Amino acid sequence: MRADQSPFFMSPNASTNSEAMVTQSLQRSSDVDAVVREFHEALARSSDMAVAVAAIQALTTVIKNSTSTTMMGLERELKDAAASLQNCNPTAISLKAGCELFLRYTTRTSAIEADTFAAAKKRLIERGQHFAETSKRARATIAELGERFIRKGSTVLVHGHSRVAIAILRKAAAAGKQFSVIVTEGRPDETGLTMARVLDEMRVPTTVILDCAAGYVMERVDLALVGAEAVVENGGVINKLGTYTIALAAKEHNVPVYVAAESYKFARLFPLNQRDLPLERKQLDFGPLLPTSAAIDNPSRDYTPPQYITLLFTDLGVLTPAAVSDELIQLYV
Structure with a gap:
């Protein structure tokens, strides 16, 4: 057997290709580390930074720093980066939706109609920056729309x-409206106390x-205002555990339920019941008196069907739940 027929023989070209593959693999690993680091740094810089917006900014940086020379290569880098961001918190629905929307928005066909790759890449960067800026302005846009629904003397x-939701309340207070707020405690993470x-x-x-106590106080409430982790295809919302209970009580008392949510939280999900939600549970300590044989089940979120939601305040406008599916189609087309 000749040396070049041996299974252990490697031609010079094969060696070069292997080295190139290793180099590319190391480069991709480095890029993944960089995008995750950029994501966490963006969140650390501002306590008001939304997770999805931090992801969008990090993905825009990926385009800027890319060394790819083809659209296929750049798109692969973006998909790898988006996957690594989602792995930071696999159950975060808004993070996944933000990444998917960014990829769809930046790489749709009209974004890459250019004579050269350099021109196409420049256009992608511009699109990414525009998407990030629009997402950051979303909260202010929603505050302008939602503030109108809080009347003087409202509870x-x-x-x-x-x-x-805070942005809406802040806008109403700045407008001189006198109103009061009832805040649920928000166990186990005490989000209500923060509010x-x-x-x-x-x-x-x-x-x-x-x-x-939400049902108990509902008869003296004029409106319920909640945020959303995700707005799903049928106009329902996924939000902090207890939102569904509040919506049920509000329906019984004819109290309108308003949901404030940025459009990057619109997710291609269609839950039919609570068991269809991505599994995420919070730690909860019931104390030493809890029997050791008792199981604890504390999901972090629940699903509120669209029939219990009056209106959604979004940066796309004030929407009925029925209008959400049309907006989703426009976002992902």
């Missing part, structure tokens, strides 16, 4: 610590209640 029930501190700084009269 507002809020659940969870929603930055966009109460923000409202106290805004000098808005605030009452904190137990989560299970």
Whole structure:
């Protein structure tokens, strides 16, 4: 057997190709580390930074720093980077939806109609920056729209610590409207207490209640305002555990339920029941009196069907739940 027929023989070309593959693999690993680092740094720079917006900014940086010389290569880099970001928190629906929307928005055909790759890449960067800026402005746009629904003397029930809901309440307070807020405690992460501190700084009269007291206070509530982790295809929402319970009580008392959510939280999901949600549970300590044989089940989120939602305040406008599917089609076309 000749040397070049031996299974252990490697031609010079094969060696070069192997080295190139190793180099590319190491480069991809380095790129993944860089995008994750950029993502975490963006979140660390601002406590108001939304997870999806931080991901969008990190993905835009991937385009800027890419060494790819083809659209196929650049698109592969973006997909790898998006996958690595989603792996940071696999159950974060808004993170996944933000990444998917970014990829769809930046790489759709009209974005890459250019004579040269350099021109196409420049256009992709511009699209990415525009998408990031639009996403950052979303909260202010929603505040402008939602503030109109808070009337003088209103009692507002809020659940969870929603930055966009806070923006609406802040806008209403700045407009000189006198209103009060009832805040659910938000166990086990005490998000309601965080919300109460923000409202106290805004000098808005605030009452904190137990989560299970939402039905009890509903008869003196004028409107319920919640955020959303995701808005799904049928116009329903996935949000902090307890949102569904509040919506049920509000329906019984004819209290409108308003959801404030940025369009990057629109997700291609169609849950039919609570068991269809991505599994995520929070730690909860019931204390030493809990029997050791008792199981604990504490999901972090629930699904509120569209029939219990009055309107959604979004950066795309004030929408009925029925209009969400049309907007999703436009976003992903």
